[in-house]
Amino acid sequence: MSARGVAAALLGALVMFSVVSREDTGAALQGEARVRAAPLDNPSGTRPGLAPVTSAGDRAEAVRLIRRLAVAPMGSKAGYSRARFGRNWADTATGVPYARNGCRTRDDLLARDGEKVRYRSGSDCVVVAMELRDPYTGRTIRWSRKRADEVQVDHVIPLSYEWRMGARRWSAAKRARIANDPLNLMPVEGDVNEAKGGLGPARWLPPRRKVRCAYAVRFAQVALKYDLPVTRADKAAMLAQCR
Template structure:
């Protein structure tokens, strides 16, 4: 082996040793449009800004069924299974050995540092507020169609397997600013919309996509509000 080859081997070994024990770091692509991210596996939520996009978004919303809001009686978070369970039978990321929350932080975060499944560091562009968040503890993963809303609109009659899918489906999940998520609580669009006005049409479309996938009606007021965001 030549002196040059020996130096190259040593340099490679030093680099490998330097990486051992450090969390893996990766980057992620820019946020995807809800119109092209119909299974929820691509990163984030991009605004719909062109006339064509907004018309296409409105068409998705128009297909929703409506009915009055039902009772919340009997609702409990455990009606949808354990929090961030990896055991949903029919959605992406299930059974991969990681909590759903960590899957979603990895999907939407940039400049990730991970220790196994756990995301230890990231940069998240929050679609709801436009803020850049760098601490995982400040992030909550929002159910776009809230679990309690779904319960009141018909999920009480679903089999447990469907409720588990609904709660863990990446189409229905967005990592966002914790305070914004808490302000939303179990509201539909007529009662709460993201503070960032530019994202509201995309948010309404994602809400409609989830509702349509699970054949869930929305209230007339929610449908009217959603359509108004894409005009």
């Protein structure tokens, strides 16, 4: 093999290693459509998107999962602030996927769900442009950091909801985990995220009806993982989406 051929082979091997390494940490494969994952098949939250729950068997499993939720009345929001859940998107949580990998949590999630992802020159963390198929609306958003708020990372269970349902009594470390756990995080259209605010499923559901059961399942998965109760009305609304 010529020197040029050897160099090309080495470069190919390095590129393959880079792709595998980035995929292992949840990053998007450049120029390829990501396969959306149904929540029942994505218990770690490291696969992208929010695919509908469609089969009768999966919907029955979703109902069984939601029925396991504890219920409690909603408490006061007094004392809540975003800072109670740690510094915004800091890579300092422990015990959840992507924790302490050197990238901010927001960038990890944009890379997980984005297509045609582009990174800042000299960085394999900072996402500067991508396409996002918004799971809540079905729209495709061509995003860049110049329009940063056009895509926001939604906490499936809003942090203020968590606070009112018992997180005020948690340790700071546990609050940081739920705030940075990819199971609880979904890049979505900014306006939709702002419309949701701190509401539970009884008062807000994704505009895209076909993912409402999947959204309810994801909400339930996070609540069960962190032993967080939901309101009786929210549990009823979640069950109604999957029956």
